[in-house]
Amino acid sequence: MSRVELNGISKSYGTTAAVRGVDLAVSDGEFVTLLGASGCGKTTCLRMVAGFIAPSAGSILIGGRDVTRLAPNRRDTGMVFQHYALFPHMTVAENVAFGLKVRRVGAAEAHRRVAGALELVRLGDYGGRFPAQLSGGQRQRVALARAIVIEPTALLLDEPLSALDSRLREELQLEIKRIQQGLGITTIFVTHDQSEALTLSDRVAVMRDGLIEQIDSPAALYRRPATSYVARFVGRMNFLDAVVTARSSQEQYELRLEGPDPQVFHALGRQSAAFVPGERVAVAMRPELVQLGSEAPNRLRMSVEKAAFLGSRWLIHGRAGGGTAIFVELPDGGPIPSVGSALDIGWRAEDVLLFRHDDDTRSASAGAILQGEPA
Amino acid sequence: MIGRLALRLAVAAVLLFLLAPLVVVVVASFSDGPVMAFPPASYTTRWYAAISDEFWQAAWRSSVLATVSMVVAVVVGTPAGITLARGEFRGKAAISAFCLSPLMVPALVLAVASYQLSVVMFDLTGTTYAGSFGGLVLGHIALTIPFVIRAVIVGHTHLDASLEEAARGLGAGPFQTLRLVTLPQLGPSILSGGVFAFAASFEDLPISLFLGGGDAPTLPVQIYSTVEFNLGADLMAISSVIIAASFAVLFILERVVGVEKVINAGKGAH
Numbered sequence A: 001m002s003r004v005e006l007n008g009i010s011k012s013y014g015t016t017a018a019v020r021g022v023d024l025a026v027s028d029g030e031f032v033t034l035l036g037a038s039g040c041g042k043t044t045c046l047r048m049v050a051g052f053i054a055p056s057a058g059s060i061l062i063g064g065r066d067v068t069r070l071a072p073n074r075r076d077t078g079m080v081f082q083h084y085a086l087f088p089h090m091t092v093a094e095n096v097a098f099g100l101k102v103r104r105v106g107a108a109e110a111h112r113r114v115a116g117a118l119e120l121v122r123l124g125d126y127g128g129r130f131p132a133q134l135s136g137g138q139r140q141r142v143a144l145a146r147a148i149v150i151e152p153t154a155l156l157l158d159e160p161l162s163a164l165d166s167r168l169r170e171e172l173q174l175e176i177k178r179i180q181q182g183l184g185i186t187t188i189f190v191t192h193d194q195s196e197a198l199t200l201s202d203r204v205a206v207m208r209d210g211l212i213e214q215i216d217s218p219a220a221l222y223r224r225p226a227t228s229y230v231a232r233f234v235g236r237m238n239f240l241d242a243v244v245t246a247r248s249s250q251e252q253y254e255l256r257l258e259g260p261d262p263q264v265f266h267a268l269g270r271q272s273a274a275f276v277p278g279e280r281v282a283v284a285m286r287p288e289l290v291q292l293g294s295e296a297p298n299r300l301r302m303s304v305e306k307a308a309f310l311g312s313r314w315l316i317h318g319r320a321g322g323g324t325a326i327f328v329e330l331p332d333g334g335p336i337p338s339v340g341s342a343l344d345i346g347w348r349a350e351d352v353l354l355f356r357h358d359d360d361t362r363s364a365s366a367g368a369i370l371q372g373e374p375a
Numbered sequence B: 001m002i003g004r005l006a007l008r009l010a011v012a013a014v015l016l017f018l019l020a021p022l023v024v025v026v027v028a029s030f031s032d033g034p035v036m037a038f039p040p041a042s043y044t045t046r047w048y049a050a051i052s053d054e055f056w057q058a059a060w061r062s063s064v065l066a067t068v069s070m071v072v073a074v075v076v077g078t079p080a081g082i083t084l085a086r087g088e089f090r091g092k093a094a095i096s097a098f099c100l101s102p103l104m105v106p107a108l109v110l111a112v113a114s115y116q117l118s119v120v121m122f123d124l125t126g127t128t129y130a131g132s133f134g135g136l137v138l139g140h141i142a143l144t145i146p147f148v149i150r151a152v153i154v155g156h157t158h159l160d161a162s163l164e165e166a167a168r169g170l171g172a173g174p175f176q177t178l179r180l181v182t183l184p185q186l187g188p189s190i191l192s193g194g195v196f197a198f199a200a201s202f203e204d205l206p207i208s209l210f211l212g213g214g215d216a217p218t219l220p221v222q223i224y225s226t227v228e229f230n231l232g233a234d235l236m237a238i239s240s241v242i243i244a245a246s247f248a249v250l251f252i253l254e255r256v257v258g259v260e261k262v263i264n265a266g267k268g269a270h
């Protein structure tokens, strides 16, 4: 049993609060990612679990044991650092053996386990090399082997792939997932790369300003974000301002878009909150769920300003009637609208999401383009 | 092209400037004449045979003194340096400045101060350290510790803090982490501090003059007092022996760790 639990964990530095009461339960063998913008407190959280930072408040349980006041070497975690942190004066094999040595594991067993761990990260022949003689990807594999060879209760990784180029990163993502699943090891992974988070995780916790904004499976996070912040942070999202005109059931809304040509929109499905007629809301639609043509439901007309080729699809960038920026994604091979033309677009009612109207949504669409590609 | 040539000429000029005195000393030590002549009219090795026992004894005394000072400086200075580099405590800057102050003040000041302290101690207790080998060792430790502390502090600033965290995370206690990760990383810095400590002690004149016993001089004191009376070729011979020994030490260091690494210890240990 190797659950990891954070109960009301906070950390303040003087007057600034880095983490403000995080509750998180990672179950046995689960892979949870902390995802969030720079400075939101991901590293602080992870380092509190590892024991390098003492929380200002709250408690941490690893495998049912309260470790809040325990030194890092008593916590039985395996940590992988962004910049590898391999011991430069030791060979690869000695690095991997380090945790076994300080645990006084016998030489024969240590040798066998080191060989096994190096085999697992596909570096069986590299035991005699020094870290300086390895590539970045190989170094991080060694760091991974060193962390898992001690069979820790929890594996902690802080942006382990961010120093690697994108191809290597994808390759190592698969490796980490394969090894983590094979060993069934409880894992907390930190990244600010949303596609990495979606690819790897059983659940993703989106953090913002020292708090977890939403924790859910990658699909749920993507399809039904709990807040406009999450909607914007994970994948691209279009936002339009609207007013609720009618609510015919719990999951059925009629809306009127704000702007020069008021359109009527319908939304169907579970929403992030309950809204009442007359309330201002943010209406959100994924670019890739767009439907084309004058028959499309929840229809808008956009003027096309730019078409960018993304490989398998096109990203069309333009503006709706009120001047709001709109993105739509179209598969390659279909007709691609020319710049300057008008395009009829729409979304199914099931694909229209509603969020509370707050400051987040203001620069939302502009912010969306800064995020990487959705998975 | 021109730039590179100019650079080479400049390097050659500096080398000539630095090495010329050494060459003169070594050549003069082989000069076969009653007075120092350069270049010598003819050559001999008899000055080496003529080096008096006093010189050899003084050289041995200085070597022992420098070795003891270096060992104590390393043993005391390493933990002190690590503490000063890593600790967050009140008065850290002041303590740090105090520990490094012997590097800032001339050795002569240190010597006079140590001597005065020994006089005060004699007045108060009737016994004191000056005039004995033990007193000399104490004075030289004060002289040499800062070299090790400084080297360790500099080396520590170049350490990757996540290495120690990695060790702790893998189950190593604070002491194991120090022994298995921190100290090996600081090795070149400590060695560097030790080499400088040894050299500082071996060549020190003022402290040895003030604190040493008159009947057991260190090599610099012995040379100094000899020079007062004559500048003989045997002096050139013993100087040449020191030069040879220094080159031997440098050669061994170069072979074992690389001189550059020792001199810039810690700057980029790997």
Ligand SMILES: Nc1ncnc2c1ncn2[C@@H]1O[C@H](COP(=O)(O)OP(=O)(O)OP(=O)(O)O)[C@@H](O)[C@H]1O
Pocket (backbone or CB within 6 Å): A013, A016, A017, A018, A019, A036, A037, A038, A039, A040, A041, A042, A043, A044, A045, A192
């Ligand atoms: N030692 C410290 N002293 C003061 N403030 C700190 C300290 N460490 C972190 N912070 C602050 O706490 C907040 C969270 O930092 P943290 O390193 O956890 O962010 P992060 O989510 O890991 O960001 P990134 O993606 O950039 O690594 C930041 O605003 C940071 O400035």
Ligand SMILES: [Mg+2]
Pocket (backbone or CB within 6 Å): A042, A043, A044
């Ligand atoms: Mg971070």
